[in-house]
Amino acid sequence: MAQSDTVDRILDAAEELFADRGFSETSLRMITSKAKVNLAAVNYHFGSKNALIHAVFARFLTPFSATLETAFDDLEARCEGQPPTLNQTLWALTESAVRMPQRNEKGISIFMRLLGLAYTQSQGHLRKFLEQEYSQPFSRFMRLLKEATPQLSAVDRYWRIQFMLGATAFTMSSSDALRDILQNKLGVETTVQEIAARLVPFLAAGMQAEDAVLMPSLKEAPVA
Amino acid sequence: MAQSDTVDRILDAAEELFADRGFSETSLRMITSKAKVNLAAVNYHFGSKNALIHAVFARFLTPFSATLETAFDDLEARCEGQPPTLNQTLWALTESAVRMPQRNEKGISIFMRLLGLAYTQSQGHLRKFLEQEYSQPFSRFMRLLKEATPQLSAVDRYWRIQFMLGATAFTMSSSDALRDILQNKLGVETTVQEIAARLVPFLAAGMQAEDAVLMPSLKEAPVA
DNA sequence: AGGTGCCTCAAACGTATGTTTCAAACAGAC
DNA sequence: GTCTGTTTGAAACATACGTTTGAGGCACCT
Numbered sequence: 001m002a003q004s005d006t007v008d009r010i011l012d013a014a015e016e017l018f019a020d021r022g023f024s025e026t027s028l029r030m031i032t033s034k035a036k037v038n039l040a041a042v043n044y045h046f047g048s049k050n051a052l053i054h055a056v057f058a059r060f061l062t063p064f065s066a067t068l069e070t071a072f073d074d075l076e077a078r079c080e081g082q083p084p085t086l087n088q089t090l091w092a093l094t095e096s097a098v099r100m101p102q103r104n105e106k107g108i109s110i111f112m113r114l115l116g117l118a119y120t121q122s123q124g125h126l127r128k129f130l131e132q133e134y135s136q137p138f139s140r141f142m143r144l145l146k147e148a149t150p151q152l153s154a155v156d157r158y159w160r161i162q163f164m165l166g167a168t169a170f171t172m173s174s175s176d177a178l179r180d181i182l183q184n185k186l187g188v189e190t191t192v193q194e195i196a197a198r199l200v201p202f203l204a205a206g207m208q209a210e211d212a213v214l215m216p217s218l219k220e221a222p223v224a
Numbered sequence: 225m226a227q228s229d230t231v232d233r234i235l236d237a238a239e240e241l242f243a244d245r246g247f248s249e250t251s252l253r254m255i256t257s258k259a260k261v262n263l264a265a266v267n268y269h270f271g272s273k274n275a276l277i278h279a280v281f282a283r284f285l286t287p288f289s290a291t292l293e294t295a296f297d298d299l300e301a302r303c304e305g306q307p308p309t310l311n312q313t314l315w316a317l318t319e320s321a322v323r324m325p326q327r328n329e330k331g332i333s334i335f336m337r338l339l340g341l342a343y344t345q346s347q348g349h350l351r352k353f354l355e356q357e358y359s360q361p362f363s364r365f366m367r368l369l370k371e372a373t374p375q376l377s378a379v380d381r382y383w384r385i386q387f388m389l390g391a392t393a394f395t396m397s398s399s400d401a402l403r404d405i406l407q408n409k410l411g412v413e414t415t416v417q418e419i420a421a422r423l424v425p426f427l428a429a430g431m432q433a434e435d436a437v438l439m440p441s442l443k444e445a446p447v448a
Numbered sequence: 449a450g451g452t453g454c455c456t457c458a459a460a461c462g463t464a465t466g467t468t469t470c471a472a473a474c475a476g477a478c
Numbered sequence: 479g480t481c482t483g484t485t486t487g488a489a490a491c492a493t494a495c496g497t498t499t500g501a502g503g504c505a506c507c508t
Binding site for chain 3: 028
């Protein structure tokens with residue numbers, strides 16, 4: 001075997017198991033036995049379980065954020081000073097994700113689920129790690145979003161970004177299960193690319209929705 | 225003390241801790257010590273930790289699904305045969321949630337987070353429990369959605385419902401953290417009602433977006 | 449007073465977890 | 479071949495978990 005292919009085997013097994021079962025619910029013994037590796041190897045190579053979790057994210061996120069930066073560079077160059085539209089920005093992100101070299105057939109969806117879990121499970125260390133490690137492309141995406149939706153108030157934009165993130169993370173995170181259901185119910189096959197193609201228009205439309213009206217309950221029952 | 229106020233103290237503590245930290249990350253010892261109750265009381269009154277989780281959901285969900293049913297009844301009666309609009313349907317759901325009698329100041333948001341966790345954490349027993357216990361109002365909501373969006377193909381509708389579910393579950397599931405961020409960044413206070421008031425227009429707009437176009441990467445770079 | 453159910457308590461049980469240890473195996477340099 | 483630093487191996491460690499136990503308390507009934 002190549003020099004310490006143990007490390008990669010651990011990362012592969014951990015990535016898949018974390019995505020399937022969450023972080024706390026995945027033990028080191030599950031990981032090492034799936035990876036066919038000795039238990040102590042994890043602590044030897046990574047130091048701790050938390051550090052392993054960080055490494056799983058870093059292996060995907062570091063090349064991805066580089067890809068994303070150049071995609072944004074291209075986009076801004078093509079727009080010559082004018083701010084890119086919302087659709088363009090969302091597509092730049094989506095295509096960067098979809099075009100990432102994929103380790104196996106499950107591809108991007110595993111990682112989408114991991115990102116969803118990172119936000120959902122209250123693993124303080126993970127959020128802190130992600131925020132301080134990948135703040136640059138994140139901030140840039142936020143800036144592009146802001147320039148593409150100047151009509152929104154900061155608060156509206158903030159919440160709608162959360163809604164976008166939620167729709168994306170949730171859908172992608174369970175896309176395997178959802179695809180199966182769709183297959184059984186309607187007999188339709190679906191790829192991650194097609195899901196993305198459906199998701200982006202949904203997100204763009206929601207992002208550009210009319211301003212929220214007052215809640216009907218505060219006045220009368222809603223009509224029409 | 226009143227007859228077994230222990231049960232309620234356990235439920236209160238469990239509800240809050242589960243919402244804060246997730247199910248696996250919350251131990252019975254945390255719950256019983258927060259509730260100022262003996263450790264064995266959980267297994268005595270509920271039988272197991274999983275059964276306690278179910279009880280936490282049932283305490284909220286059972287009255288809620290009753291409220292929701294009457295809300296749907298009212299809505300359909302008001303529409304006199306015509307199918308309710310998408311906005312009406314979403315508002316009926318939202319208002320039913322918001323109007324639930326709240327046990328404490330944190331109110332509905334704790335429970336929204338629990339529902340999000342239920343979908344996110346891969347606790348098989350929980351999803352099974354929720355699906356077979358509350359399938360009726362769920363199916364009814366789905367039927368209303370279908371009648372409110374006749375222009376969508378079944379596949380489009382299916383995916384967009386997942387997007388809605390994701391935006392809702394994800395946002396609500398981390399709404400405390402998000403509110404804190406918003407508080408610190410922009411100095412704005414936000415109630416769950418206000419989040420819901422922002423969420424519904426976003427969802428409705430996304431649900432009714434124009435049909436998805438082909439993915440730009442399949443042809444040329446996106447312009448305008 | 450005595451007895452009966454329901455409940456609480458402290459302690460223990462068995463198991464699973466993350467981590468550590470230390471000897472053995474291995475690779476490459478001399 | 480021998481030495482050196484790195485990696486693997488089986489076993490143990492300490493801790494935390496969910497659950498069970500059995501003795502005790504308390505209220506209520508006859």
